Amino acid sequence: MKMPWVSGAVYGVVLLAGLYYVFAGLGDPHPLRVFGFVAGIAALFVLDALERRSAWFLIAKLALFFVVVALDESSLSRVLFVLVPFAAYLTFGRVIGLVLGALCLALLLTSFIVWVPGWYRDANYVSDVLMFSLGLVLAIAMADVAVRERRSSARLAQLSAEAERARMARDIHDSLGHHLTAVSIQLEKASAFASRDPAVAKQALADARESVAHALDEVRTSVSTLPGRTLVSALTSLDVNLKIEGDEPALDRATVMTLFRAAQEATTNARRHGQADRVSVAVTFGKADTRLVVSDNGRGFHTEAPNTGFGLPGMKERAALVGGSITVDSAPGSGTRVAVTVPR
Incomplete structure (x- = not known):
């Protein structure tokens, strides 16, 4: 189930947040760095538009996430990593999605442990971890809903095909079945009386021809009820x-x-x-x-x-x-x- 609006919405929020950080004077960004940040977000939009379900595209998207996060001075763009388990779940299934979700959370915790000593005593960093964890949970839940909907759509298509086959079987029976049965009976009768009573055999053949004519009329009527009539x-x-x-x-x-x-x-x-x-x-x-x-x-x-x-x-x-x-x-x-x- 394609859900392009999820990734696109996250990209848009990250772009707006990063630009707000720049133009609100909350930091001292370098113009080339800002340009690279915007270009990275644009590349993500393009990559999603191509939408190829393969490991290489997932790796390319992950690499762009790292680039965007590295160029974003506000550090708000790390929310992009919640899309990793989301995309993996849709492409490769639940197990891969859950594993990558756990790896993303472990990566965030590792970065805090290495570069932010005592982060666990800072309410802001603890809040970041909690919000990131919540984002992962919601992303995986949305992916699960999308997968279930995809399966339901496939099942509905299968049931519709079965219903169509049943309907066609009924149409064939109702329009041709009794005529073909009559033709078979009349031909058997003609064969049985061919030598004993030619008149009866001749009449049976005439009745068979009449049944064939009725069958052809039924077919023409059936065709006339196709879409458009x-x-x-x-x-x-x-x-x-x-x-x-x-x-x-x-x-x-x-x-x-x-x-x-x-x-x-x-x-x-x-x-x-x-x-x-x-x-x-x-x-x-x-x-x-x-x-x-x-x-x-x-x-x-x-x-x-x-x-x-x-x-x-x-x-x-x-x-x-x-x-x-x-x-x-x-x-x-x-x-x-x-x-x-x-x-x-």
């Missing part, structure tokens, strides 16, 4: 009584396909199995969701009856993939009503 325009291909309420928003492809496939499956079931002669589709585009209702005057069925096919179970699974739900109301002799609701 609205749900309403896709539903007009079903040849049903269509009623629309509200203005259609910019629905994503998965939602369009879910609603269209539900309408297609319900319409096919109504005409083929329910023997309905009147099928209507009503779509309501609300502020919170989109609702599609398919109603027919067919013979209906018992909704509690077990269903082992990919009809209603497949519709419900596809709706669940986009956060939606399906309800089915039907009874023998009373027609069927299928309602699909998908959140905006």
